[in-house]
Amino acid sequence: MTRTGAPRERDPNRLTWWDTTWRVATALFIGTVIWVSTAIVVFPEPDSDPQLLPGLWLVVVDPVLGLVATGLLLLRRRWPVGIAAATTAITAVSAVSVGAQTVVLASLATRQRWREIIPIxxxxxxxxxxxxxxxxxxxxxxxxxxxxxxxxxxxxxxxxVGYSIGSRRALVRSWVDRARTAEAEQRARVAQAQTSERARIAREMHDVLAHRISLVTMHSGVLTYRQDLPEAERRDALAAIDSNARAALTDLREVLGVLRDPEGAGPLRPQSTLTDLPELVEGATSAGTPVTLEWRDVDAATVPETISRTAYRVVQEGLTNARKHAPGATVVITLAGRPGRELHLEVSNPRSVGVAPEVPASGLGLLGLAERIELSGGRMQHGWVGADEHRLCVWLPWPA
Structure with a gap:
């Protein structure tokens, strides 16, 4: 497929062939008018015989010098002062060259440098x-x-005239510079928006899929390492793998459907909040992760929706990491706080007594969570307390 590039922007300081042509034509026209006027003044009687030297100079030498000055006109932008001085010197002995010198002088004036204009x-x-x-x-x-x-x-x-043309050129140049600056700033804003959108998509994909995939990985790992499982437990593990894989596929289709919609008008299921936390805990418990949920004077229905969604993601990420790195360990989730202060969340778990299965780590979970919490105006701490307990602590602002 042939790709057509964007049209090249014309440099306002570069002359086209037409710009050069009409300037040369103007110089020749002015020079011809001056030459004819000079001939009429110097030789007012057409029937009289002119002197040989003045006549020869006017008819032959003067036009030749005028053509030389017109040729020098083409070099005025490369050596503006030198060409202006040369053409001016030629006008002292040639009437035709006055046209070229006029154009060169106007061109020199467009530079708006009086130290050049006054001597010339x-x-x-x-x-x-x-x-x-x-x-x-x-x-x-x-x-x-x-x-x-x-x-x-x-x-x-x-x-x-030349000075006014220079002022207009400077104004146009400033407009062009402003347009280019605005275009560059717009490109920077678009690039920044694209980067932010990629980060948002990465966070959403991780939030939606990591929890489901970790369940699938844990159950498949159990089936791989435990060959002596009773048939009932094997069926339960296979059922859990099937249900979570289907749920992950449904979530993935939902996210991709929204991303493909150019106007973002596709149906999107409301994001989970703290009111959905019991369902999340129940799912984790049924998957083999003991979970203790403690509400300390916190009513999930009164938490603002934005903070509630972020808190849900914190708990979800904590359960996912515990399931990955400490399978079978009891996870304790604590929520405390009140309006006007902060919502405090803590997800803690001890070290696993067994060997954790090898689960691929994306490296985006806690990173994306930290960005989400920072955007909400909160803060986060995580790490091992002593040698036996891992804690994920988050503080989120809770407006009154």
Whole structure:
């Protein structure tokens, strides 16, 4: 399958062939107008014979120098000050080159650097006086101050136009930079959202499946290591494996169905809370894990739903870890607290007296649980107390 890449973004500082073409055409047009005007002023009588040297210079040398200046126009962005000085010097002896020098001067002004603009502007005025006073003298010249003032005015207009173009370019460049920054920030936000969503999916998959799979693993391990089990116990173990495997498959289909739904409108079973804790304890007990549940002045129905869901996951993870690492050991679950303070959960179990079966560890259980608890504003501690008891302690805020 052919993949079409995104269209390349045009660099606003790079000229296209059309941008170059119309600038060159403008320079030649202005130069031609100045050249014709100069010919009319210098040779007002068309029937008179012009002097050989001025005529030859106007007809041959001047256009050639104008073409040279137009060629230098193409290099103005590489050497802006040098090309501006060169074309200005040519205008002192060539009328056609005035067009190219005008475009170069406007281009130099777009850089908005007065230390470059002022010297070239003074040189432009001087070159104009040299052209009209010495190369093509006017039969009826204006007073030098007036002619110099006119040159300054024209130069100022060209500089003002170029300066305004530079300001507009700077504004457009700032818009482009802002757009690129906003696009980069949007990509960063999308990447962060994707990372958070992957972490959420990993936690949900672990929470949904780890408990069921640990039951399947424990019962299959019993069938593997205990060849002398009575037939009734074997059937019970097989039934537990079958029921938990089916439940895990149902849960997996449910989670994947929600993930595939682009609008998240798929049916999703409500997440378990502390009110479902007796059912969880009953399932763990029937699977062979003795569990003692102690409620110390805690009414599960009064715990806020968000905190209640997190507390349920804590107990579920504690039972799963106990079943993995201490099969057969008695698990004690204690819940205490009251509104306005904290909900305290403790899941403790002694070391296993037997050999724990090899159960693959994902490494995501306690990590995902810690993230979930931190998002809820709580804290968690876990580890061995002394040499014989493992405790998982969690404190969750319980608003009044």
């Amino acid at each position: 502007g003074v040189l432009t005025t001087a070159a104009g006086l040299a052209l009209t006073r010495f190369v093509y003298p006017d039969p009826e010249p204006l007073p030098p101050p007036v002619e110099a003032g006119f040159g300054v005015l024209v130069t100022g207009i060209v500089v003002a």
